Amino acid sequence: MTPAPTGARGLRVAFAGTPVFAATALRAMAQAGYEPVLVLTQPDRPAGRGLKLQPSPVKLLALAHGWAVQQPHGLRLDGRWADDAAAARAALQAAQPDVLVVAAYGLILPRWVLQLPRLGCLNIHASLLPRWRGAAPIQRAIEAGDACTGITIMQMDEGLDTGPIVLAEPLAIGPQESAGELHDRLAALGAELIVRALRLAEQGPLPQQPQPAEGVTYAAKVDKAEACLDWREPASVLARKVRAFDPVPGAWGWLDGAPLKVWRARAESQTAQATPGTVLAVDAGGVRVACGEGALVLTELQRAGGRRLPVADFVRGAPLRVGQSLAAPR
Template sequence: MRVIFAGTPDFARVALQRLLDAGFTVPLVLTQPDRPAGRGMKLQASPVKQCAQAHGIPVAQPRSLRLDGKYPDEAAAARDALLAAQADVMVVAAYGLILPQWVLDLPRLGCLNIHASLLPRWRGAAPIHRAIEAGDVQTGVTIMQMDAGLDTGAMLLAERLPIAPADTTATLHDKLADLGGRLIVQALREHATLRPVPQPADGVTYAHKIEKHEAAIDWSQPAALIGQRIRSFDPFPGASTECGGETIKVWSYEIDSYSCLPDKRFGQILLVNDKGVTVACGEGALRLTTLQRAGGKRLAAADFLRGFALEPGMVLGNPSA
């Protein structure tokens, strides 16, 4: 089976490597154009491109696949490359471009998507983040036959995965990437016997893209929800709060035992010690255990407090709220 692969980040790189390890022929890889990254903002190839180049696989990086769109020449060149690849199927994982109908129709077996949720829950761009933010106890990976909708295609394979209480987007990402790589290999090997199952109409939710403005902690929310958002936004954009005009990022926490906080303002520091910084929330309190100041490193609370004075009575966040 000849497999065109389309993907960009590390989640997709894992799947590409698993396909290669399983012996599938990959004549062409599609990935996003190189982007500026790092302190020097130098152009950097995507993890998928780096993997493809390491295996000597041709790479196409069109900015669009729409033949009638803004970059028709790039789309036409990509079409020529896709046709020349003579692939049986296209595997798509976190590619970042919408596939027009001509692409969906091109391979003999169509296009299969590796989606990091149990569809139809968390269709869209950020299923891992949103599952943790919502407090879901499980997620998984769905292998889907792509159609023109947003993650609406029929399901070929799905496998569940528990979300551990300490999971962040970073740790859950790695588990799901490994699961996705395993499932896509299984789906291709068993394709002749798999029956597409339409997604149910009930239970549809959308995982909207994570925006930087979501990082600011709203201390009027319950402690449990704030904690879920801290884990959801690790590593990007990192949950943050303000103190004395400086931004502090919060990377880990514990739910504190405070059950009643009369006359306490949301965001007020209740206790400071080597175990952490306990902050009043809309419901309960959080002990912040790993923090980071702008330009610094992630530090355990005891180390952070040696260079940044936090005291009981201080209020984090917007003091006028």
């Protein structure tokens, strides 16, 4: 098999990634002259009401540019998807990449992948490592009330986000910023930093700083069940959860026995002698709900099957009344 053509800058770069976060980096790399010699992305998944198979954003970008694509279900040569892994290895070997850039790929890279490129594998991670290693660093940073996060370009090893740091740059988290909004800013920063790292790689050995032993935290994947608001918690905690789980999976309470999505909210320190989850007031400024501490003011809501609406529009079509409970039905 004839190797794919080398990128305009001379460094042979392969890419592994799946969602929009990854596609943002891949597009920036190509614009900087680092067109991929091979793209790895997750297999097409069912989506939408018809559950039709949909290609990932990275695959769509690759197809639009005519880049070679592989979509293995797994990469372990001795696992369930051994045939997929063998095909991916053959494609990578034929492409002869100097480096593999990885961004939100969704598959664990076994040793054979990490060792195949001459310069190894560089990961674009959406936190300042070692804080928030793992699957959901953006959501967990907001949920925890962090004032700052950032992007780390990491030389990958066999651990979970444990490799040495090549580049890192902080990014302040806005006081009302949602995970979706922060995601877009981090994606742009990640794209900028990976291009910078590839340019450094062309000049010589990359800088590598071991991660600090202190400050390690893990960002577990977000489960839909944890997005159900527990009104016994402080309003400040619930406000952070609303931001952290926007747009996926969306924080929610209950209204008339059906889920009620809460997309925007703010915490107030006022106290009330009411059971947590009880509606305290309804007006054009928001729906005030009693919490374990303070009150949460809901300003953007969505009923099942409906649209996201400002609270003033929502209450016209689905009236809420003082004394009503938004807690889970018993």
